[in-house]
Amino acid sequence: MTEIRVNGLRGVELAVFNLKETADFYAQAWGLSEVASANGTAYMRAAGNEHHVLSLHEAPRAGLIAINFSAPSRIAVDGLHAKAKAMGCEIVSGPTELGAIAGGGYGFSVKTPEGQTLNISADVVQHGAGNFHDHSRPTKLSHAVLNVADVDKQRNFFIDVLGFRLTDSTARMDFVRCSSYHHSIALARAQGAGLNHMAYEVENFDGLMRGAGRMKKHGFKIGWGVGRHGPGNNLFSYFIEPNGFVTEYTAEVDYIDEAKHIVGTPDYWAKIMNGPDRFGLADPSPELRDAMAGKILDERNKACEEIISKKLASA
Ligand SMILES: [Fe+2]
Known part of the structure; x- marks a missing residue:
C-alpha cells in the first residue's frame, strides 16, 4: 500500500x-x-x-x-x-x-x-547512476533550512500534513526528516520567513575539502567551517554565493534507526555541544550570519529596486 x-x-x-x-x-x-x-x-x-x-x-x-x-x-x-x-x-x-x-x-x-x-x-525522470567520478561534486541536495517566525506551527505542518518526523530540537532549530536521513528540512527560529541556507551533499571528507578548495580558487571565502554539526553529526563548510544565498557542502550525515531513535532536546544538545561545532574550531563569520538571516539578499534586492526605479524615472 x-x-x-x-x-x-x-x-x-x-x-x-x-x-x-x-x-x-x-x-x-x-x-x-x-x-x-x-x-x-x-x-x-x-x-x-x-x-x-x-x-x-x-x-x-x-x-x-x-x-x-x-x-x-x-x-x-x-x-x-x-x-x-x-x-x-x-x-x-x-x-x-x-x-x-x-x-x-x-x-x-x-x-x-x-x-x-x-x-x-x-514519477520525475531520474538519471542513471555513476555519471561523475569526482568526490568534490555534490551528489544531491542534502537539506534546506528555513527561517521561520513560528517554529511550532511550521514543524506541525511538516509533520501533520506531509508525514515528516521530528529528529532533533535545539535552542535554534528543529530538524525534521522524511526518510531515515537525519533531516531534509530544519526550521530556524527567526524574525520572519526566508531561506537560511541550502546544503549539498558530497561523498566524503576528501570531497568536502576539495570542493572548498575549488571555491577558494574561484574567490569565495569559507564563511563557516570546516566543522562538524551536533544534530546530524555532519561535516560542513558554508559559503555565500553570488546572489547572497548561503550554500553548504556537507558529508557524513547521520541515518536514523527508527526503532532506537530518541529525539534530542534543546537541553540535551546544550550539554553535548561546546560551541557552534563539535571540533570547537569554527565560528560563522558575521557576513555569513547576516546572509543566513537574509540581510545580504535584502540589501541586494533593495539596491536593485533603487536602480530600476531610477531607470524608470529617467526614461
Ligand atoms: Fe546545514
Missing part, C-alpha cells in the same frame, strides 16, 4: 539576479551541471540520480521560490493534496502533469503556514 507522505527532498528553486552568472557559478565553482534551460530558467543537476537539484529563474528580485520534494507515487501525490486541502492549507496548484523540461512527473504545490511554496511530485 502506498504511504501518503513525502519521502525525499529533490531540490530548491531560486529567483536570481543574473541567470548566466549564477548558472556559471554553480557549474564551475560549486560543481553542479546544467541539464536543461529555457525561458530564463536553468536546471542544474548533481552527480546523483535526481533530474535536477536546483532551478534558477532570472528575476529582478532574488529569493526562494520553492522547495521540491518527492512522494512515492501518483496515489501519494493525490493523497497528500487531498489531506492538505482538507486541513485548510493554501494550495498553489492541484495535481497535474509537470513540464518535460523539468523532468516531467505528476505533482502539486502547497504553501507552508508562513507562505513558503513546496512542490511535491512523483
Whole structure:
C-alpha cells in the first residue's frame, strides 16, 4: 500500500539576479551541471540520480521560490493534496502533469503556514547512476533550512500534513526528516520567513575539502567551517554565493534507526555541544550570519529596486 507522505527532498528553486552568472557559478565553482534551460530558467543537476537539484529563474528580485520534494507515487501525490486541502492549507496548484523540461512527473504545490511554496511530485525522470567520478561534486541536495517566525506551527505542518518526523530540537532549530536521513528540512527560529541556507551533499571528507578548495580558487571565502554539526553529526563548510544565498557542502550525515531513535532536546544538545561545532574550531563569520538571516539578499534586492526605479524615472 502506498504511504501518503513525502519521502525525499529533490531540490530548491531560486529567483536570481543574473541567470548566466549564477548558472556559471554553480557549474564551475560549486560543481553542479546544467541539464536543461529555457525561458530564463536553468536546471542544474548533481552527480546523483535526481533530474535536477536546483532551478534558477532570472528575476529582478532574488529569493526562494520553492522547495521540491518527492512522494512515492501518483496515489501519494493525490493523497497528500487531498489531506492538505482538507486541513485548510493554501494550495498553489492541484495535481497535474509537470513540464518535460523539468523532468516531467505528476505533482502539486502547497504553501507552508508562513507562505513558503513546496512542490511535491512523483514519477520525475531520474538519471542513471555513476555519471561523475569526482568526490568534490555534490551528489544531491542534502537539506534546506528555513527561517521561520513560528517554529511550532511550521514543524506541525511538516509533520501533520506531509508525514515528516521530528529528529532533533535545539535552542535554534528543529530538524525534521522524511526518510531515515537525519533531516531534509530544519526550521530556524527567526524574525520572519526566508531561506537560511541550502546544503549539498558530497561523498566524503576528501570531497568536502576539495570542493572548498575549488571555491577558494574561484574567490569565495569559507564563511563557516570546516566543522562538524551536533544534530546530524555532519561535516560542513558554508559559503555565500553570488546572489547572497548561503550554500553548504556537507558529508557524513547521520541515518536514523527508527526503532532506537530518541529525539534530542534543546537541553540535551546544550550539554553535548561546546560551541557552534563539535571540533570547537569554527565560528560563522558575521557576513555569513547576516546572509543566513537574509540581510545580504535584502540589501541586494533593495539596491536593485533603487536602480530600476531610477531607470524608470529617467526614461
Ligand atoms: Fe546545514
